Amino acid sequence: MDYSKDILNTLVDMYERREYYIKEPSSLRAIQIDIKKTYPEYVDRYDHNAYKDINAAIEKLINEGLIISKLESTGIYSKVRLNIDRIADCYKKLNRKSIPEQCEYIKQILSSFANSKYRLLNNIISDWMNLAINYGKLPYDLRYDGKRLKDVLTILEAVFKIEKESYIRNFSTAVFKDSKRFQKEFKSCIENILFDYTDDPIEKDKILEYYNLYENPTYVYIKGDVIISFENSTIYAVELPDGIALSNASLKRIRNIKVLTKAVITVENLTTYHDENKKEAVYIYLGGYHNKSKEELLEKIYKNNKSCEYLHEGDIDIYGFLILENLKEKTGIPFKPLLMDINTLKRFYEAGIYKELNISDIRMIEKNRENLKEYSEVLDFMLLNNCKVEQESLRAVRLPEDS
Structure with missing residues (x-):
């Protein structure tokens, strides 16, 4: 030594x-x-x-x-x-830099990314600049590491530029000339930053999808009595027991969708999609977060089928309700909650099929109470009984009930 x-x-x-x-x-x-x-x-x-x-x-x-x-x-x-x-x-x-010297370098890096056309990036830079001015450590384990800070800001700027579905390995190659570096060194950090600064209510494990960054291609699943028309072909989904899976790229090629049932139901979970099979409804599994192309698909369906009832079957937790409200806001479609009521929650709770709330859940409930008054009875039950439910399928509840 x-x-x-x-x-x-x-x-x-x-x-x-x-x-x-x-x-x-x-x-x-x-x-x-x-x-x-x-x-x-x-x-x-x-x-x-x-x-x-x-x-x-x-x-x-x-x-x-x-x-x-x-x-x-x-x-x-x-x-x-x-x-x-x-x-x-x-x-x-x-051969070590003092804290003031390191902060000066950090301020130079932040300044080089300032005045971005991306509002969130400017918000991040502003917060971190205030810390650097006062010699404070940067969050997300960046501390005084100017080199890593530059990489993180470069990644964030690149993420905000993405306008269509992209894949993490391709993204990493484009930024670092290395297909694995983003996942190994930066993924968790970037998820945390985006989760904290994104206005829309997104769960952390879905935050990259929100910005069109995916591990693998995602698909929208559609089943039921619906006719999907492309430029040179037509699909009758009712003839396919499990429906049809369409990639994001395919969604843009759809010319028209005709729904021949009384209801359109979007679901959050693939298990629910496969289990549900009511003939009077068309089921849509969005395959992750509803990005722009998926929102456009829903808008296209609604435009040509306004007489249908629009329902959303999601998780009975704070994010399930926030996603529902966000879906309504982004698409302009009057979705109603399906099986997200107090009685359904009690049924899951009494069957022991639930998870306990974490600190983030409780904070999000308190933060969004005013905007979610419509669901206050359910939220109160969740807080009182420390429970939330992943909406897999009512069949999961029926199993212990029938035994």
Whole structure:
């Protein structure tokens, strides 16, 4: 071990933790370490080499004027104190940047991405600039890491530019010339940032899909008595027991959709889609978050089939209701909740088919209560009984009931 560097790094770390770089010199207390506690081997009678090496390191730093210490009559140094007046030389010796220097670099990077045409990116930059101005650490484990900050901002800018369904590996190759780097080094960080700054209510594991970034191609599943017309062909979905799966690219090629049932039902879960089979309804599984192309599909269906009743069967949790309201807002379609009422929730709860709320769920419920007054009875039950339900299928409830 290089004891001289280790001792100096330890003292400088303490200097930074106490934020002495922003305090008046007259208010600074001594920064020192107990050598025996920091290096137990120093007083190990069987490790004479450690004793010699540590003494040599301390004496070298004393001679350089970077630390202050006194050799005791027993031949050991008990306390070692940082010479704060020489802090700049300490950083130079360690080839280490001070916090103010790192923050200055961070401000330069943030400024280079400022005034973006993307509102969310500007919001992020503004928040982080305020932290850097006050020598604060950046969140999301970025701290004072300017290089990683630049990579993260580059990724965010690229994400906001995506306008059609893209795949994570292709995205990573485009940004880094490496198909796996985004997933390995940045995916979790980017998900957290987007989750915190995105206005629409999106679950964290769906946030990349919201921005058109997917692990694999996604499909919209449609089944029931519906006729889907393309430029040169027509599909009668009723003839296919499990319906038809259409990619995002295929959705744009649809010319017309004629619904021959009384209702159109969108579902959040693929299990529900496969289990439900009412002849009087057309079922649509959106295959993840309803992005622009999926919203356009729903708008196209509604435009030509306004006499139908439009229902949405989603999870009975805060995000299920937020997704429903967001779906109504984005498409202009008067969707009504299906099997998302208090009686259905109680049925799941009494069957023991539920999950407990997490802190995020509770915060989101309290934050959105005013906008979700229509569902207050269900939300109150969720809070009172600490429960939420993934809307897989009523068959899951019937199994224990029938046994």
